[in-house]
Amino acid sequence: MSLLKLEDVTVAFGGLLAVSNFDLTVDDKELLGLIGPNGAGKTTVFNVITGFHIPVKGRITFTNKDITGKSPSYIAKLGISRTFQNIRLFSNLTVLDNVMIAAQLHFNIPYLHTFLRTPLFYKIEEAIEKKALNALELVGLKEVKDEIAKNLPYGDQRKLEIARAIATEPRLILLDEPAAGMNPKETEDLMKMIKFLRDELDLTIILIEHDMKVVMNICERVVVLNYGEIIAEGTPDEIKTKPEVLEAYLGSAAVG
Amino acid sequence: MEKIKNYRYLLFILGVLIIYLINLVSPHINPYYFQIIIFAGINIILAVSLNVINGLCGQFSLGHAGFMAVGAYFSSFLTFYYRIPFSLALICGGILAGLIGLGVGIPTLRLRGDYLAIATLGMGEIIRVILFNLDIVGGARGFPGIPKYTNFFWVYLVVLLVLVSSYNLLKSPQGRAILSIREDEIASEAMGVDITRFKIFAFIFGAFWAGIAGGLWAHYLQFLHPSSFTFMKSVEVLVMIVLGGLGSISGVAISAVLLTFLPELLRYVKVIFNTTVDPRMVIYSLLLILTMLLRPQGLLGSYRRKAREQ
Numbered sequence: 001m002s003l004l005k006l007e008d009v010t011v012a013f014g015g016l017l018a019v020s021n022f023d024l025t026v027d028d029k030e031l032l033g034l035i036g037p038n039g040a041g042k043t044t045v046f047n048v049i050t051g052f053h054i055p056v057k058g059r060i061t062f063t064n065k066d067i068t069g070k071s072p073s074y075i076a077k078l079g080i081s082r083t084f085q086n087i088r089l090f091s092n093l094t095v096l097d098n099v100m101i102a103a104q105l106h107f108n109i110p111y112l113h114t115f116l117r118t119p120l121f122y123k124i125e126e127a128i129e130k131k132a133l134n135a136l137e138l139v140g141l142k143e144v145k146d147e148i149a150k151n152l153p154y155g156d157q158r159k160l161e162i163a164r165a166i167a168t169e170p171r172l173i174l175l176d177e178p179a180a181g182m183n184p185k186e187t188e189d190l191m192k193m194i195k196f197l198r199d200e201l202d203l204t205i206i207l208i209e210h211d212m213k214v215v216m217n218i219c220e221r222v223v224v225l226n227y228g229e230i231i232a233e234g235t236p237d238e239i240k241t242k243p244e245v246l247e248a249y250l251g252s253a254a255v256g
Numbered sequence: 257m258e259k260i261k262n263y264r265y266l267l268f269i270l271g272v273l274i275i276y277l278i279n280l281v282s283p284h285i286n287p288y289y290f291q292i293i294i295f296a297g298i299n300i301i302l303a304v305s306l307n308v309i310n311g312l313c314g315q316f317s318l319g320h321a322g323f324m325a326v327g328a329y330f331s332s333f334l335t336f337y338y339r340i341p342f343s344l345a346l347i348c349g350g351i352l353a354g355l356i357g358l359g360v361g362i363p364t365l366r367l368r369g370d371y372l373a374i375a376t377l378g379m380g381e382i383i384r385v386i387l388f389n390l391d392i393v394g395g396a397r398g399f400p401g402i403p404k405y406t407n408f409f410w411v412y413l414v415v416l417l418v419l420v421s422s423y424n425l426l427k428s429p430q431g432r433a434i435l436s437i438r439e440d441e442i443a444s445e446a447m448g449v450d451i452t453r454f455k456i457f458a459f460i461f462g463a464f465w466a467g468i469a470g471g472l473w474a475h476y477l478q479f480l481h482p483s484s485f486t487f488m489k490s491v492e493v494l495v496m497i498v499l500g501g502l503g504s505i506s507g508v509a510i511s512a513v514l515l516t517f518l519p520e521l522l523r524y525v526k527v528i529f530n531t532t533v534d535p536r537m538v539i540y541s542l543l544l545i546l547t548m549l550l551r552p553q554g555l556l557g558s559y560r561r562k563a564r565e566q
Contacts (some may be wrong), residue, residue, distance in 0.1 A: 077448050087447075097432055104433075115421055115424050
């Protein structure tokens with residue numbers, strides 16, 4: 001069953017076509033890799049799925065609902081969550097607060113309960129905190145929950161972004177270069193975690209990554225983008241040998 | 257858990273009781289000191305409410321004097337012409353200010369940083385010019401004869417309410433959503449926060465309490481004039497929250513008190529040194545500059561505005 005479907009999606013910035021006539025179908029519980037040289041339009045694909053860019057053409061459906069041109073918060077509520085390539089944490093807030101903001105997505109406390117501090121308020125607040133702590137435990141940051149987010153080491157900040165993305169209880173999670181700046185040990189842990197998310201939490205994952213080790217090891221299917229168009233698609237092993245891919249990455253001389 | 261909740265309510269009732277008791281002895285306080293205490297309370301209300309917009313939500317608003325003017329004029333209009341009970345008039349003034357906050361917020365909150373500051377500044381000026389030409393509330397002649405209803409009890413009851421409500425807001429899902437907008441709008445949206453809704457809420461919340469502060473001010477001075485609500489009044493409140501530490505409720509309240517008392521204390525400088533010129537405002541400005549150099553994040557603040565919005 002397809003969970004997410006992009007049909008003929010085109011995103012333009014002025015005259016530049018960042019993504020053109022893009023078709024993609026993502027199945028439920030799939031682990032899909034999205035690769036391509038810098039500036040190929042990978043992040044733009046993420047931005048158009050999550051509602052930050054509105055496509056000039058095409059249709060995006062998620063769980064059979066049309067989400068083309070909907071607001072990012074609406075799309076998040078439907079169950080698409082993401083991380084950012086250039087880490088976007090709530091830097092001056094604590095680690096726990098960062099995740100609680102995401103965890104409170106499906107809770108609703110009327111303002112009256114907030115201002116009067118009714119028993120219902122405490123009950124919901126506790127539930128949110130519990131959910132946030134679960135997400136932190138999953139990425140191994142529970143011990144540093146009271147740290148200010150900007151004081152965390154780089155690798156932990158990436159993990160915190162993932163924890164925050166999980167906490168919204170998504171069905172589809174978009175990871176934008178999660179391994180960037182991580183050391184080999186951290187990358188190893190990250191790969192385990194991504195597999196865990198898919199296998200145990202039944203999440204569907206789309207992954208943008210430059211670290212080929214990560215892509216080749218965990219992705220089941222890889223889509224290669226260049227200049228906003230899909231140039232190849234297949235299993236990691238198929239992709240490795242395709243001349244179009246080698247050309248895009250290494251230049252045409254390498255192929256000949 | 258149950259205990260903590262009861263304790264909170266008890267503390268609130270105790271606070272109201274203390275304010276009531278002090279109110280009983282307030283006629284014996286020296287009128288000069290008493291006036292400063294009243295102004296300190298009103299300034300706390302203004303600063304704490306602006307802090308929700310500027311410090312917590314990160315929206316740079318310079319329209320606080322405008323909201324204050326709306327509340328001041330409307331509540332005075334109601335008590336002067338219709339003899340409406342003071343508490344009701346105050347709330348009506350607050351609500352009208354909140355409604356104007358809503359009306360202004362919807363189109364302007366799409367703007368960011370400096371642009372929003374200019375738009376809100378313009379709104380404040382528009383309100384002032386309208387009041388200048390509104391004959392029913394005196395226009396340029398001013399609005400005299402407002403009944404003197406404001407006393408210690410009313411001012412500090414509102415202070416208590418604004419402190420409790422801001423604190424309850426801050427430590428809540430809504431408060432976290434508002435903070436996340438200040439920290440990173442894009443990430444906030446990606447986490448499902450409806451940023452427009454929360455920005456407008458912060459704006460209405462701030463405007464409402466500013467309107468009530470205006471009502472208290474009007475019914476203390478018994479006279480209103482549009483020139484009291486210039487852009488400088490907004491800046492005065494802005495200085496309080498920047499000095500106290502943007503986002504820190506306690507810091508902002510303390511700095512509102514300090515900045516009300518300081519200019520008055522500095523009057524003694526002239527007396528002590530027996531100078532012909534009054535160096536009061538020079539020292540005041542120097543102290544402000546020094547504090548900002550030594551503690552750029554404010555007295556109790558931990559958050560510092562980004563120099564440039566990206």
